[in-house]
Amino acid sequence: MPPTGAGTRLLNWASAIEDATLEQARRTAAMPFIHPHVALMPDAHPGMGSAVGTVIPTLRAVIPAAVGVDIGCGMIGVETTLSHSDIADLDLAQLRQDVERVIPLSPGNYNGHLDRFEFTAAKIAELEELAAKSGVDLSHSPKWRQQLGSLGGGNHFIELCLDERDRVWLFLHSGSRGVGNKIAKKHIAVAQKMCEKWWIQLPDRDLAYLAQGTPEFDRYIADLTWAQRFAYLNRAEMMDRFLHQFVHRAGTDTSVESDRINCHHNYTRPEKHAGKDVWLTRKGAVHAAEGVRAIIPGSMGTRSYVVEGKGSASGLHSAPHGAGRRFSRAEARKRYTQDDLRERMVGIEYRDSAEFIDEIPDAYKSIDVVMEDARDLVTVLHELRQIMNVKGT
Template sequence: MRAHGTVNTIFKQHPRHKPRPWIKGCAFQLPQQLPKAQRRLSHKLINWASLLDDTTEQQAKQTARMPFIHPHIALMPDAHSGKGSAVGTVIPTLGAVIPAAVGVDIGCGMVGVQTHIHHRTIEHLPLSDLREMIEETIPLSPGNYNDHLTRFDFTAPRIHALEVHAHDNQVDLTHSPKWRNQLGSLGGGNHFIELCLDETDHVWLFLHSGSRGVGNKIAQKHIKIAQQLCAQWWIDLPSRDLAYLAEGTLEFSTYLRDLTWAQKFAFENRAEMMDRFVAVFTQWSGTDDVEVERINCHHNYTVKERHAGKDVWLTRKGAVDAHEGVRAMIPGSMGTRSYVVTGLGNRAGLCSAPHGAGRRFSRTEARRRFTADDLAARMGGIEYRHGDAWVDEIPDAYKDIDQVMNDARDLVRVDHTLRQILNVKGT
């Protein structure tokens, strides 16, 4: 894609000229009548969230006013406030990318495996044993103690492929000398591993993670560079976290190379953990060749796509690809339902869909309101590690996933509804 000249030259102008980074957009017209699930909040912002707080709305409007947005921002049903721009925002840009909008967990997403195993095959087996096997095989920490790099045959080829990709694309990883140990580690926060049952009581293996510490280091490096450049050239930003890199500059191309590697790492990290999960599940259940289908999808990433007649850099910050026919996983919160979906290719929604339930309360506020006993009551019938370490992940801290999915009915078709019977959270 050839960027508009204003963006390509913006960092070459003299500071005293106080450059204004305007970019001419196309004459794309938003539809006058939108379905009930949608609401136009401004000329360049369409909202799908029926549960929307003022802070999130203002963040989305602020991002939508950036001069290179084309054709508009799509605010997903699970949207909530984030750093710089709201989580659950789909941001199409011409000739620029906002590193903080992509976020620090580059490539974070979901992977799910549908099995042919019915619940009756495993219902007599202790789920606590499986949980302990998972916790022994998949590091729940940052990965510093990952001693399984030689345990499975599938690990070494993944590391080699990532090494080759980094070498061939001149990706500098000196900031993360232990990145290999991070492959196959879960991490904390809302990352999880679950054993689920669908509406026919068939077993699904399901997990959520991203690019770990190495992705965070890459993101922080380029967020800082974008902020320094925008400050250097007197670009007036509504928020420092909306600092951007302009296409055609060395900084932009370097970020895209690093970003692509981090997204690949995140994808392979989930695949690595899922392969380990499949291995311990088959050992625990006494079954073999269980996998029917695998879905591995990002929900924090940037990719080039075509929308409203132009090639754009599309950043999905807390959203999944929902082009027509594309499969994706949308998790609920800890203790609630999750969904396997197929995209409907909604163009007004920028062919995107929500990535989960979306938070109602911050982690601090959730800990103020709820206790470990409250969490235990919400996790009735589910095998999990008890204690107060995960109180901030209680379902009450999140939006109602059923309302989110109802708001998303024009974006995706629900294929399967999953309920967990085992949950493992990161530390």
């Protein structure tokens, strides 16, 4: 759908949107350094300070809470050369258990040791080198190495999928884990203190910002860059482990991987929009410049999409990052039961547990509506349906 004006310097692509989301977006758009406008994606919903699904271009400033506490959260997908018929005899329950064994699932779980897979060492070495080069202090997270290759909780997931051709895909969603969370909270607090120090009146404390040219800004960008790289490599590490287990059970080897897409949906980076250099924050959105591929997942039990950006200038070269929640976790637990979830997951191998009731597809917006609203932002390349699901606990 074409965007609608929803306020000064605010364009909205969502056909179904809450008043609270619009109010948050208007407050963000009213910040003095926005250029040229804030873009609300089709899956937008209330968040911390800024709505999730908001694209925020800023001149010489960054809002740490707008980037969020799960820095670099995003998606990775691997397309294989295999078709559904090639894995007809694959024991999906056994594969799910294999994956759950090699990838720590809950927010508080870490890898017990780092030498289980030979491909892990290079990623850790890269992150160590980047931290040393950039002066990133990770003393607040002494176990960051053990976090690499762990999924976390909430709506993070791992899936085995089939596309419209019945081609097999490996799919997962995660971010920068505990280390990214601590980096984010540290700099959100710094931004709030700086705004208080200079008597800056904010419409919301979580819109506190850091100004370019200050040591605090430079420190945040260095830490942010490291955390975004950690999130990217964390997804790559989990995918390497997932692929390792998959090819073992399928009786093949890793040469079946034919393509890989790894994209952030909570991050900041320098871009040029409307003739000016800005810091472009995608808080729950993917990069969708012309020809750029990205992944837009549905909810547990619904379709996901591999897409290519159309380079919409008014959309700030962005697109939605998923279905977006309709109900809070508490509200979802009031409305739905474990039996409701079982009904929605028929035909999909998953861990049958009441802890996932709040992730039922009904708690999310319709991915079909989100994709229809995004038709001017992206072209759909592939439509995926899951046959196995692993949720973060």
